[in-house]
Amino acid sequence: MKVTLFIPCFVDACFPDVGISMVRILERLGHSVQCPEAVACCGQPAFNSGYWDEARQVADNALDHLRGTDAVVVASGSCGAMFKVFYPQLYDGRPRSAEAVELAGKVWEFSDFLVNRLGVTDLGARFPAKVTFHDGCHGLRELGIHAAPRQLLSHVRDLELVEMDEAATCCGFGGTFAAKFPMISTAMGEVKCASAAGTGAEYVVSNDSSCLMHVQGLLDRQGSALKTIHLARILDSR
Amino acid sequence: MSTAAARFLDAAGSITRNLRHRGLIQTALRKYESARDRRKAAFHDWESARQAAAETKWEAINHLDEHLVSFADKLESRGTKVHWCGNGIEARDLIRDIIRDAGAKCVVKSKAMTAEEIHLNEALEKDGFEVVESDLGEFIVQLRKEPPYHIVFPAMHLTRDEISDLFEKELGSAPTREPEELTMIARRALRRKYVTADVGITGANFAIAETGMVSITENEGNARLTAALPRTMITLLGIEKVLPRMEDLALFLPMLATAGAGQAITGYNTLYSGPRQPGESDGPTEWHVVLLDNRRTELLADPEQRDALHCIRCGACLNVCPIFKNVGGHTYGTTYSGPVGSVITPHLRGLQDWKHLSGSSSLCGACTEACPVRIDLHHHLLQNRRNAASEKPSTLERLTWRLHAFLMNSPSLYHLAKECGRVFEPLRKATEGTVLDPVRSWTTTRTLPPVAPVSFKEWWRERR
Numbered sequence: 001m002k003v004t005l006f007i008p009c010f011v012d013a014c015f016p017d018v019g020i021s022m023v024r025i026l027e028r029l030g031h032s033v034q035c036p037e038a039v040a041c042c043g044q045p046a047f048n049s050g051y052w053d054e055a056r057q058v059a060d061n062a063l064d065h066l067r068g069t070d071a072v073v074v075a076s077g078s079c080g081a082m083f084k085v086f087y088p089q090l091y092d093g094r095p096r097s098a099e100a101v102e103l104a105g106k107v108w109e110f111s112d113f114l115v116n117r118l119g120v121t122d123l124g125a126r127f128p129a130k131v132t133f134h135d136g137c138h139g140l141r142e143l144g145i146h147a148a149p150r151q152l153l154s155h156v157r158d159l160e161l162v163e164m165d166e167a168a169t170c171c172g173f174g175g176t177f178a179a180k181f182p183m184i185s186t187a188m189g190e191v192k193c194a195s196a197a198g199t200g201a202e203y204v205v206s207n208d209s210s211c212l213m214h215v216q217g218l219l220d221r222q223g224s225a226l227k228t229i230h231l232a233r234i235l236d237s238r
Numbered sequence: 239m240s241t242a243a244a245r246f247l248d249a250a251g252s253i254t255r256n257l258r259h260r261g262l263i264q265t266a267l268r269k270y271e272s273a274r275d276r277r278k279a280a281f282h283d284w285e286s287a288r289q290a291a292a293e294t295k296w297e298a299i300n301h302l303d304e305h306l307v308s309f310a311d312k313l314e315s316r317g318t319k320v321h322w323c324g325n326g327i328e329a330r331d332l333i334r335d336i337i338r339d340a341g342a343k344c345v346v347k348s349k350a351m352t353a354e355e356i357h358l359n360e361a362l363e364k365d366g367f368e369v370v371e372s373d374l375g376e377f378i379v380q381l382r383k384e385p386p387y388h389i390v391f392p393a394m395h396l397t398r399d400e401i402s403d404l405f406e407k408e409l410g411s412a413p414t415r416e417p418e419e420l421t422m423i424a425r426r427a428l429r430r431k432y433v434t435a436d437v438g439i440t441g442a443n444f445a446i447a448e449t450g451m452v453s454i455t456e457n458e459g460n461a462r463l464t465a466a467l468p469r470t471m472i473t474l475l476g477i478e479k480v481l482p483r484m485e486d487l488a489l490f491l492p493m494l495a496t497a498g499a500g501q502a503i504t505g506y507n508t509l510y511s512g513p514r515q516p517g518e519s520d521g522p523t524e525w526h527v528v529l530l531d532n533r534r535t536e537l538l539a540d541p542e543q544r545d546a547l548h549c550i551r552c553g554a555c556l557n558v559c560p561i562f563k564n565v566g567g568h569t570y571g572t573t574y575s576g577p578v579g580s581v582i583t584p585h586l587r588g589l590q591d592w593k594h595l596s597g598s599s600s601l602c603g604a605c606t607e608a609c610p611v612r613i614d615l616h617h618h619l620l621q622n623r624r625n626a627a628s629e630k631p632s633t634l635e636r637l638t639w640r641l642h643a644f645l646m647n648s649p650s651l652y653h654l655a656k657e658c659g660r661v662f663e664p665l666r667k668a669t670e671g672t673v674l675d676p677v678r679s680w681t682t683t684r685t686l687p688p689v690a691p692v693s694f695k696e697w698w699r700e701r702r
Contacts, residue, residue: 009646012694013656014687019694035698041646046639048601048620050627054639061647141603165268170560174600179679181247181598186683187254187564188600191264217684 003031004069006062008079009040015209019075021236022110025123026073036065043090044082048175052090059090063099071117072107075232077139077208078175080109085142109139111207111231115148121155127237128158131229132201134192134215135168136208149207149231156234166195173214189218197226207231242571243594249569250598259395263566266394267557273500274554280502281492291493292612295548298447298480302538302547305447305480306529312450316512318525326356329530333358333439333472334365336526340470342367342436346428348454348461349373350441351389351551352474352530355573355586358439369439370431372460377424381408387567389574390498390553395566428460438468438522442475443550444490448483450511452527455494457505465510471522473510476530478547490550497610498552537585543618546581548611555605555615561598570595577605581618589626596622659689 003026007019019035026033043058062083066072074080084107091100114120133153139145153161172178172188192215196204204226206212212228219226239247253259278284298305310320323329337345345367353359359369359380371380375392379385381404386392393401401420405411411423440461444453452473454461465471481490487507495501513525538544556562556576567575572583572595580595596619605615627635645651669675671682680686692700 007694009652013659013689016690016692016694016697020697023698035695037695037699038647038649040649040652041642043643043646046642048623049635049639050620050623050625051631051636051639052624052628054636054643057640057643058646137600137602137604141607168604170600170602170604172560172600174602177598177600179677181250182679182682183251183254184561184564184598185600187260188560189684191260191560191564213687214684217680217686220685221683 001031001070003033004066004072005033005035006039006042006066006072006074006079006083007035008042008074008076010213011075011209012040014213015230018209018230018232021230021232022073022075024236025114025232028123029118029120034069039065042079042082044079044086045175047082047086047090056090056094059087059100060096063096063103066103067099069106071113072103073110073113074107075110076210077109077136077143077145078210080107080112081138081142083107109143109145109207111149111152112139112143112145114235115151121151123152123155123235125155125235125237126157126159127234129203130160130162130199130201131203131205131234132162132164132196132199133167134164134171134196134204134206134211136206136211137170139207140168145207149205152231152235153205156237159234162199162201164195164199164201166192169195171211171214173211175210178214185214186218189214193218193222193224193226197224202227204228205231205234240591240594242591245571246569246594246598249571250565253566253569254564259566260564262395262397264563266391267563270500270557274496274557275500277496277500277502281496287489287493288610288612291489291610292545292548294481294486294489295550295611296545298482299478299538299544299547301482302477302480305482306477308447309445309450309480310527310529312448313512313527314450316450316515318450318512318527321526321528323528323530323532325532326530329356329474329528329532330358330361332528333474333526334362334367336470336472337362337367337437338365340437340524342470344368344370344431344435345437345439346370346372346431346435346464346468347376347439348441348456348464349376349392350439350474351386351573352441352476353439354385355476355532356474356530358474370428370435372428372432372458372464373456374421374424374458374460377428378404381405385568385573388553388556389551389576390556395568432463432467435468437470437472438464438466439472439474440465442473442479443494444481444487445475445479446484446487446509447480451484452510453481453487453491454508454510455491455504455506457499457501459506462506462508465508466521469522470524470526471510471513472526472528474528474530476532477534478549493610494550494552497554497608533586537582540585542621543581543585545613546578546585546615546618548613549578549582550611551578552610554608554610558604558608560600560602560604577615577619578613581613581615581622584622584626589622590630593622593626596620596626653695656689656693660691663688 043055047055087100172185178185378393514521
């Protein structure tokens with residue numbers, strides 16, 4: 001299958017290993033992967049801030065470069081939700097509406113793509129550690145992804161998954177929210193970190209690097225031994 | 239920035255550092271969540287029940303004009319006086335006149351968020367009337383001279399010790415740690431008021447259009463006493479409280495109890511259909527039903543967000559909201575707090591003054607998932623943000639997003655930005671958290687990952 005991988009800016013710049021693992025996994029499964037270099041952002045920051053015209057300037061570019069493929073796999077549930085749920089709203093009643101709807105139909109979040117499009121749950125991975133899973137809100141509630149990452153983790157050798165009480169509670173990132181309301185965002189993150197630490201896990205795993213960036217940022221300041229890791233990196237481990 | 243926004247930021251800044259508050263609220267709400275989940279499991283299919291409730295409220299709100307007329311006609315046919323008030327001032331003046339005409343001095347009142355919305359108590363007290371809140375939680379916050387903390391649990395931010403101290407100071411009671419004894423202290427104070435009050439004011443949970451009845455749900459029996467004992471009864475409700483049919487209560491009463499308090503059904507559920515009828519021996523001789531608009535019809539005119547009028551004020555969205563769970567109810571500075579408050583307050587009190595509440599959300603969607611009538615709450619926050627920005631855009635922010643678009647759409651500039659990130663990383667690190675740090679709102683409490691030596695796109699290009 002011809003798969004276009006969308007790597008959002010923060011994964012590209014700060015967490016390249018996550019994207020590299022995704023490429024490796026998809027290629028190992030026999031798919032032809034392409035990553036259009038001309039697209040770096042889905043436009044969500046401006047969209048969430050209320051500046052829809054400016055968001056469309058970014059989204060127009062994404063529409064230009066994410067066509068002619070069987071599937072667009074997104075390396076973040078949040079950007080995935082932007083394409084799948086919010087692009088049709090952003091273009092509602094506008095000339096490129098049909099293109100936006102067509103793209104939305106082809107977009108998959110990475111774990112969802114593996115399990116529900118390719119039907120793969122065992123990637124032959126091995127990761128000897130106790131982990132807990134954090135559901136990114138956009139992946140969970142906009143895209144309805146809950147079981148897929150857990151199914152994938154359940155087939156990883158030597159990995160033990162312990163659920164935390166607050167698995168489905170927001171980590172407090174929320175994009176520009178984290179910078180505009182840092183005190184609330186931090187308090188939310190502290191609740192998340194405490195819940196994750198309470199499981200005795202060594203790693204917090206998620207399918208969204210943006211949440212992990214926030215959680216790791218707080219854990220670093222707390223001097224915690226708990227670490228964060230993206231699901232793709234675990235699935236790519238031997 | 240509006241005054242309300244500045245106050246919100248200030249209050250949020252101090253309360254989020256208050257770990258005692260956080261622990262208290264989150265422990266209480268965890269208990270609520272497990273009780274609610276047990277009750278949800280008792281529904282044959284909770285999701286279908288939500289869908290049915292959403293459709294019923296859709297019908298109620300989309301034909302509000304017909305339902306309200308039917309409701310009012312039926313009430314009037316049994317001798318109830320129905321009043322239509324466009325705003326809070328009209329409603330306050332009307333209620334004051336009714337109380338004055340009744341020759342009353344003391345008013346006993348059961349829980350009504352609509353009365354909070356129009357600041358009824360302050361207005362009546364200013365006119366020299368004594369107003370006594372009869373709901374235990376409301377009674378407590380009234381003694382503290384503060385607004386309710388939560389639309390369903392007004393005093394949930396207080397411990398039994400704090401309540402005991404308050405009662406000791408205000409009512410002269412002996413200190414106790416027993417909830418039953420605390421309740422008895424309030425009960426003794428309140429029973430005297432029910433008997434002496436000349437007017438009782440209630441809110442309403444549902445207005446049944448088909449039969450012209452008001453449905454009131456409560457756990458303490460205080461609303462029944464408020465309605466039954468005084469000569470004159472006044473019921474204040476927002477026009478959105480309508481349900482088309484009596485049988486709709488079969489769904490809405492258990493749903494409200496489940497979503498609101500994790501109960502199968504609320505303790506007391508009463509239907510009021512009119513004042514004392516000829517031949518009846520009790521009940522108020524006069525009943526006034528005050529229907530309040532207060533900009534609800536403006537929200538009704540907005541096809542995108544009119545489902546916010548479906549709200550049954552159960553508080554479920556507050557209880558699951560991570561923002562509410564960390565900042566608490568008073569920080570909002572609004573009558574309706576939490577997600578639904580953030581959605582409707584800009585409509586009820588002005589978008590530009592209250593848009594910060596829509597901004598203060600991570601858009602996690604827990605509220606929408608919890609809402610028993612399926613209001614698209616977190617998407618309405620996005621719409622409020624869009625409406626606020628298009629009505630009055632900030633030049634700086636618009637410029638920022640234009641630059642952002644330009645940068646993201648230009649591979650060479652984007653690449654250059656990453657290079658700059660690498661070059662300036664030591665400088666940024668050295669100034670981290672200081673006034674010179676451009677991202678200090680992040681780095682004050684969190685580390686920021688550096689730009690990787692080789693970005694994904696650089697790796698990809700190299701590989702090809």
